[in-house]
Amino acid sequence: MRIKKFLVLVALVLMSGTVFQVAAQSEDKITQAVMKVYDDYIAKNPNDYNTLFMRANQYYFNGNYESAMNDVDRTIQLAPAKETELLFDAYMLRSKLYELNRNYDAALADVDKASTIDPSSLAWVDMKGKLAYAKGDYTTAEAQFKTILQRLPRNFDAMYCLGCIEADKGKAEEAMNWVNQAVGLFPAEPQVYLNRGHVQELLGKYRDACDTYLIAMSSTDDNGESISHIFDLADSHYDDVIASLRSATDDNPRVGIFYRVCSAIALKYNHYGQALRDLKAITDNNLMEYPSIYNDEAKCLYQLGDYDQAYTYANKAIASDPTLPEGYVMRSLIERRQGKGNNFTTAINTLDQALVLDPNFAPALMEKARLLIEQKKYKEALPLLDKAVAAEPENAEALMLRGWLNKNHIKNTAAATADFQKVLTLPDEDVTSLRGFALHELNRDSEAADWAEQKIKESSVTGGETYYYAAALQAAMGNKAQGLKYLEACLANGYGGLYDIKVNDAPYVNLTPLRSEPAFNMLINQSQLNFQER
Secondary structure, eight states: OOHHHHHHHHHHHHHOHHHHHHHHHHHHHHHHHHHHHHHHHHHHOTTOHHHHHHHHHHHHHHTOHHHHHHHHHHHHHHSOTTOHHHHHHHHHHHHHHHHHTTOHHHHHHHHHHHHHHOTTOHHHHHHHHHHHHHHTOHHHHHHHHHHHHHHOTTOHHHHHHHHHHHHHTTOHHHHHHHHHHHHHHOTTOHHHHHHHHHHHHHTTOHHHHHHHHHHHTTOTTSTTHHHHHHHHHHHHOHHHHHHHHHHHHHHOTTOHHHHHHHHHHHHHTTOHHHHHHHHHHHHHTTOOOOHHHHHHHHHHHHHTTOHHHHHHHHHHHHHHOTTOHHHHHHHHHHHHHSTTSOOHHHHHHHHHHHHHHOTTOHHHHHHHHHHHHHTTOHHHHHHHHHHHHHHOTTOHHHHHHHHHHIIIIIOOHHHHHHHHHHHHTSOOSSGGGOHHHHHHHTTOHHHHHHHHHHHHHHSOOTTSHHHHHHHHHHHHTTOHHHHHHHHHHHHHTTOOOHHHHHTOOOSSSOOGGGTTSHHHHHHHHHTGGGGSOO
16 A cells, blocks of 8 residues: 555545635635626626536536526527537536436436437436436446447446446346456556445445445545545444454554544544544554644543543643644643542633633633533623634534523523524534524423434434433433433443543533433443443
């Protein structure tokens, strides 16, 4: 493997979110500027079909499919028949837009129109094959892709599509023959490995798929796609992915990135003991050095209750890069719990260091507010939460904490209600939206309970996070029996945050009401493997 070449790329993907945020912001500004040029020109020249089509393509690239469809429709209406090349491309683009809406018949109709304009083009042949495959018409799809291979025998995309067809038909050997043939022809091309991995997934060979994605990672042309596939696969087949990565670390014990990917996946699913093993392999053997690695190691040790060791790694994270405020937040959390606990002054001083670096850093503002709340300094905590919400207006955690403080201690019911109502307007992608908790605070407990059940149905149970939030919600609503049932499912699915389960009492999400129940400690004792380095 060309390890040195791809380390930089993967490291950026895993450890430098700030870099990508800045890049994304720059790209957004460029896109906005381009769209303004198009908009201004078309406003003056509304029938310029060439520019309309260029804007349609840009809309498509931006993911604004409705606007893309409007522009391509106008292009087809306005362009004269002699503009054959433009019309061919316009019909093909519209077919892709129809495909996105699963309107396969309309998409096929446009492909047929494109085929009459340029019968020799393989673009429409390929699209017709893919649409037929989407409809389950394997006979037509197979014929189209084999037509492509007759003219282009080394077309690995057609081989991939044929592999998918055979996989869907349950013909594993034939499916693998197609994608392996592509790998044999293009062993340095990452896409053939991504294709093979997908076919292996279709065949239920999940560990093999992850092995294949790890091969794709060795390419500098991969652009992080293999890692994205690995993380997606872990959502549904966590154990297979971890087994594949552990095998990779056994075979390549000096390649830090395999340990890093493994730890990142384990952390995503709150398997702190598993993550700690891989993080320690990195730091103990000096395989990689990033502040995020030390910070994650501190987080794992903190969640497993080893505050002194956690403190050591939090300091290493800060020493590695003293300009990152998140390092100070992690150390503050640890300092609060060290020794006999209640080290409020030390913890707040550390948070103040984070706020010197970034006065609007919401995690530091919220944590300082929590520490003040613990000391009953409610009026001092409120301005910090005001500032956190101003910095991140859609931060559900900040809104819920401020609403809770206003409701219970500031006695400003109107302000509290406004915050809870605001949470209900935010995107509700997973349990961290806290929508159910807002419903509870608004005395809509039945809806809150339904929300938790729906989130459990929608989400991967790997790691048990959804059950953890559901348990905390039921505990907050006073339904301890149901809360304990959710906690049992949470632990059964591997939730490994001992601190979250046994210690955390900070508003807003915690299990405090359940800890006095006799069944609570029994559940913890039955799940000790969750909290061990392994």
